[in-house]
Amino acid sequence: xxxxxxxxxxxxxxxxxxxxxxxxxxxxxxxxxxxxxxxxxxxxxxxxxxxxxxxxxxxxxxxxxxxxxxxxxxxxxxxxxxxxxxxxxxxxxxxxxxxxxxxxxxxxxxxxxxxxxxxxxxxxxxxxxxxxxxxxxxxxxxxxxxxxxxxxxxxxxxxxxxxxxxxxxxxxxxxxxxxxxxxxxxxxxxxxxxxxxxxxxxxxxxxxxxxxxxxxxxxxxxxxxxxxxxxxxxxxxxxxxxxxxxxxxxxxxxxxxxxx
Amino acid sequence: xxxxxxxxxxxxxxxxxxxxxxxxxxxxxxxxxxxxxxxxxxxxxxxxxxxxxxxxxxxxxxxxxxxxxxxxxxxxxxxxxxxxxxxxxxxxxxxxxxxxxxxxxxxxxxxxxxxxxxxxxxxxxxxxxxxxxxxxxxxxxxxxxxxxxxxxxxxxxxxxxxxxxxx
Ligand SMILES: [Zn+2]
Numbered sequence: 321x322x323x324x325x326x327x328x329x330x331x332x333x334x335x336x337x338x339x340x341x342x343x344x345x346x347x348x349x350x351x352x353x354x355x356x357x358x359x360x361x362x363x364x365x366x367x368x369x370x371x372x373x374x375x376x377x378x379x380x381x382x383x384x385x386x387x388x389x390x391x392x393x394x395x396x397x398x399x400x401x402x403x404x405x406x407x408x409x410x411x412x413x414x415x416x417x418x419x420x421x422x423x424x425x426x427x428x429x430x431x432x433x434x435x436x437x438x439x440x441x442x443x444x445x446x447x448x449x450x451x452x453x454x455x456x457x458x459x460x461x462x463x464x465x466x467x468x469x470x471x472x473x474x475x476x477x478x479x480x481x482x483x484x485x486x487x488x489x490x491x492x493x494x495x496x497x498x499x500x501x502x503x504x505x506x507x508x509x510x511x512x513x514x515x516x517x518x519x520x521x522x523x524x525x526x527x528x529x530x531x532x533x534x535x536x537x538x539x540x541x542x543x544x545x546x547x548x549x550x551x552x553x554x555x556x557x558x559x560x561x562x563x564x565x566x567x568x569x570x571x572x573x574x575x576x577x578x579x580x
Numbered sequence: 581x582x583x584x585x586x587x588x589x590x591x592x593x594x595x596x597x598x599x600x601x602x603x604x605x606x607x608x609x610x611x612x613x614x615x616x617x618x619x620x621x622x623x624x625x626x627x628x629x630x631x632x633x634x635x636x637x638x639x640x641x642x643x644x645x646x647x648x649x650x651x652x653x654x655x656x657x658x659x660x661x662x663x664x665x666x667x668x669x670x671x672x673x674x675x676x677x678x679x680x681x682x683x684x685x686x687x688x689x690x691x692x693x694x695x696x697x698x699x700x701x702x703x704x705x706x707x708x709x710x711x712x713x714x715x716x717x718x719x720x721x722x723x724x725x726x727x728x729x730x731x732x733x734x735x736x737x738x739x740x741x742x743x744x745x746x747x
Contacts, residue, residue, distance in 0.1 A: 364731070368723035375727060378638020382667065455670040458747045459636060461699055462722050 321447045322512075324390050331512055334505035335446055336390060337408070338515055341503070341553055342437075343383035344409035347399055348561070349430060350376030351568060352417055359420045368466055372427070375459050382452050389448070400572035404562045405555035412495040412549070414561045421474060421481070425488035428467035428532075429496040433525045435460040440521065445513040468532055475536025486538050493541045497522070497548035589626050589656055597656055598630075601648045604641050605726055608683040611645055615675030618668070627659035633671045635747070636727040672697070673747045684744050685710060690732065692746035703746045709734035710741055717741075 327335065353373035360366050384395035392398055412430060417423045438460060441453035474485040500522035509515040530540055551557070598617060603609045611617055611632070619631030630649055634642050646663045653661045673692035676684070681691055690710045693703040704722065706715045714736035721731045722745070729742045 364721040364723070367725065368721060371723040371727050374638040374640075375636065376638070378634075378636060382637050451667045451670065455637060455667050458670075458672065458699065459727075462745070465701060466722055 322445050322514075323447055330505075330508055331514070332390065334503075334508040334512070335449070335514055336387060336392065337503055337505050338509060339383050339387050339390075339449070341408045341410075343380045343387065343398075344407045345413050345430075345499075346376045346380035346383065348407075348409045348564065349413040349426075350374075350380060351564060352413065352415075353423070353427070355417050356420075356423055359417060359423060361420065365420070365470075369423070369427075372431075372463055372466070375463070379456055379459075382455075386448055386452065396572065400569050404557060404565055407557065407561065407565070408553050408555065409557075409561070410495075410498045410501065410549070410552040411558050412492065412498055414552070414558045414564070415495070416560055419484070419488075421484045421488045422491065424467070424470055424474065425485060425492045426495075427463070428471050429492055429529060430499065431460060431463040431467055432529050432532075433496070433499050433521065435464045436524045436528060437521055440516050440524075444515060449514070471532060471538075472536045475533075475538050482537060485536075489533065489538055490541055494546045495549045497543075497546065498550055498552060500525070501548070501550040501553040503553055587626070587657065588624075589622050589628065589658055591620050591622065593656060594620050594622065594628060594630075594653065597652055598649065600652050601645060604644050606684065606687050606689070608687050609680055610683075611649070613677045613680030613683060615677060615680065616645070616671055623659075625659045626657070627662070628653055628656075629662040629664060631668070632663055632665050633667060633669050634665060635671050639727060671747070673744065676744075688741070689729075690741055690743035692744050695746055699746045704730060704743075707732050707743050709737060709739075711739060712737040 350373045353369050353376060356369040356373070357366050360369065380399065381395055384398050387398060388394050412426060415426070435457065438453040438457040442450055442457055444450040444453065471485070474481045476482070500518040502518045506517050510517045526543070533540055595612060598612045599610045601611045603611065603614055614635065616632050616635060617630060618633050619629075621629045630653075632642070632646065632649070642665060646665065649663050650661045674694055676692070684691055688710050690707045693707075695703055704719050707717055707719070708715050709717050712734060714734055716735040717732045718735065719730065720733050720740065724731045724742050728745055730745045731740055732743055733740045
């Protein structure tokens with residue numbers, strides 16, 4: 321078991337890097353999902369997306385708080401006043417909400433990875449992170465339950481919906497592989513048992529998502545011929561991130577200390 | 581020790597007082613019965629530190645409850661009252677007290693099924709209707725108007741109802 325003060329310099333650096341990736345993903349996707357009002361096929365879907373957005377923003381805040389406890393600036397400052405290339409989110413979360421089937425597919429692919437990730441992290445040697453992970457995984461259970469139900473519904477539905485959800489899968493799949501972009505700290509994270517590593521996570525994720533997608537009648541993209549959308553973890557982002565951050569920062573500046 | 585410090589607040593007094601701090605969304609349910617109070621410490625100067633764990637990470641009611649705890653406990657002539665919100669103990673719905681479950685029921689909510697740490701979809705199916713007691717009910721959505729509620733529909737009395745979610 322490790323507390324914040326038990327780490328060497330490189331271990332601290334590795335843990336912080338991991339936390340920034342996790343927190344930024346939550347922050348950005350939380351904001352995207354909160355834009356989903358009026359998108360769903362039924363009113364309950366709007367409520368679901370806004371509730372899940374609230375979970376994500378709550379998760380980001382808990383992770384930024386942990387970073388703050390490790391010596392970084394306070395949560396609001398970290399969340400809203402960094403430069404775009406200092407964010408470590410993956411490209412998948414940056415894209416605009418698009419149509420419902422895109423947002424749903426993104427939610428499915430991303431939250432399946434989150435559920436596995438936080439399940440793995442709940443036995444992390446880094447105790448403060450393990451505690452947060454144990455909390456998050458209970459909440460994520462509801463997200464994946466929700467996502468699987470709707471993927472199934474749209475994939476096996478009549479009319480255009482199976483065609484459209486397949487198209488969303490084809491668009492989202494390379495982006496989703498970008499979730500697992502390895503960092504230069506993988507070895508440290510793995511050898512210190514802080515995290516089992518992005519590669520191990522991707523394998524488990526494929527094992528989890530493929531049966532659900534197949535069951536919904538969807539064709540799995542050929543992973544050998546797909547280029548993963550890397551770059552986000554190193555601060556290289558899509559054109560969509562900057563306007564979103566500008567908007568978030570604007571709201572933060574107008575109403576510093578606002579509830580988010 | 582001077583005269584003033586002879587008055588000593590004990591844990592039970594604090595716990596009693598915390599029964600007056602309510603969940604803003606379910607006014608009959610106190611923070612104690614909700615199960616979110618995970619630590620009470622009182623030092624020789626009657627400074628009180630409370631540890632609280634959120635029901636959900638993004639729960640907007642936490643700030644309100646935090647402020648209300650400080651206000652209510654200050655009435656005990658306590659010294660400095662501090663509320664630390666952290667995840668050292670992770671909340672789950674099994675932590676709601678029996679009295680809390682009673683209050684939820686009185687407030688018109690279906691109860692979260694008890695579980696062994698793993699919530700399965702079965703726990704959300706055929707939930708007992710809080711109005712008529714029927715189990716002929718359907719899960720409508722696992723996400724209700726707040727993060728902690730799910731929506732169901734009763735096929736017997738033909739009304740929708742909310743359940744406090746098992747977590
Ligand atoms: Zn009924």
